[in-house]
Amino acid sequence: MILLDGKATSNTIKDEIAEEVSKLKALGKKTPHLAAVLVGSDGASMTYVNSKVKACERVGFKSTLVKLEESISEEALLKEIEKLNNNIDIDGFIVQLPLPKHIDEQKVIMAVHPDKDVDGFHPTNVGKMALNLPTFLPATPYGILELLERYNVETSGKHVVVIGRSHIVGEPMSILLAQKRKYGNATVTLTHSRTKNLKEITLQADMIVAALGIPEFLTGEMVKDNVVIIDVGITRVDDTTKPRGYRLAGDVHFESVSKKASYITPVPGGVGPMTIAMLLKNTLLACSRND
Numbered sequence: 001m002i003l004l005d006g007k008a009t010s011n012t013i014k015d016e017i018a019e020e021v022s023k024l025k026a027l028g029k030k031t032p033h034l035a036a037v038l039v040g041s042d043g044a045s046m047t048y049v050n051s052k053v054k055a056c057e058r059v060g061f062k063s064t065l066v067k068l069e070e071s072i073s074e075e076a077l078l079k080e081i082e083k084l085n086n087n088i089d090i091d092g093f094i095v096q097l098p099l100p101k102h103i104d105e106q107k108v109i110m111a112v113h114p115d116k117d118v119d120g121f122h123p124t125n126v127g128k129m130a131l132n133l134p135t136f137l138p139a140t141p142y143g144i145l146e147l148l149e150r151y152n153v154e155t156s157g158k159h160v161v162v163i164g165r166s167h168i169v170g171e172p173m174s175i176l177l178a179q180k181r182k183y184g185n186a187t188v189t190l191t192h193s194r195t196k197n198l199k200e201i202t203l204q205a206d207m208i209v210a211a212l213g214i215p216e217f218l219t220g221e222m223v224k225d226n227v228v229i230i231d232v233g234i235t236r237v238d239d240t241t242k243p244r245g246y247r248l249a250g251d252v253h254f255e256s257v258s259k260k261a262s263y264i265t266p267v268p269g270g271v272g273p274m275t276i277a278m279l280l281k282n283t284l285l286a287c288s289r290n291d
């Protein structure tokens with residue numbers, strides 16, 4: 001069993017990006033600038049956004065954190081987004097999801113200018129992604145493709161089972177893996193909460209992307225020998241033995257599944273850090289378009 005080390009790989013990617021930024025600066029070109037909008041004070045969202053800002057510092061990007069009250073109206077949030085759309089120094093920005101219930105997430109996603117949508121969530125960019133046209137790929141599926149590439153894990157002709165159909169991970173992942181592209185060309189089965197006989201399907205998988213958000217859902221008896229496992233889940237599970245009072249659990253029961261897997265991502269230190277690295281890559285692309 002080989003661990004797909006997202007932490008180490010993301011550090012390599014960040015080093016590569018830092019090198020690019022140094023070159024840009026030496027040529028007197030624009031420094032990439034990413035902004036992140038955080039609404040409210042959800043613990044996990046705050047952690048993710050802080051990691052994104054820290055990653056910007058690490059590679060020499062400028063960053064701006066826009067912190068807004070949980071109670072902000074949809075209208076006021078849309079105004080903040082318009083300001084970011086119009087700020088020519090900002091190359092790209094993200095609005096951390098989920099948003100409070102009184103705000104229409106789709107409306108917010110559609111308010112972000114597609115050229116600054118480094119999350120790749122705007123319908124224009126989703127459409128381009130689905131048509132295999134150049135665009136910002138959503139960071140988590142993009143990070144998974146990059147991890148597979150850097151470890152030379154072949155997907156062509158393989159049966160990949162994706163569990164979960166979220167717009168952020170499962171749906172784009174299933175599209176990208178099926179496309180005619182490097183680390184695509186897979187036969188993809190997209191499964192979800194209404195799927196019947198899931199275990200029968202996962203037992204046929206050469207690779208499984210678990211992105212359903214249920215801790216330790218996928219167990220050893222649901223997978224065949226030599227399966228490749230990509231664990232996207234990262235849930236805080238109460239654990240009084242830990243100083244913070246919780247531990248981070250993936251969607252995969254690591255102990256039983258890792259015994260059968262050929263490759264597997266750990267949680268934490270697998271997909272999570274790759275997501276952040278690819279957000280930086282998208283921001284670099286946005287900046288180069290603005291140059």
Ligand code: GUN
Binds near residue numbers: 097140
């Ligand atoms: N919430 C969970 N994942 C993501 C992501 O990739 N981008 C944003 N903006 N919010 C998220």
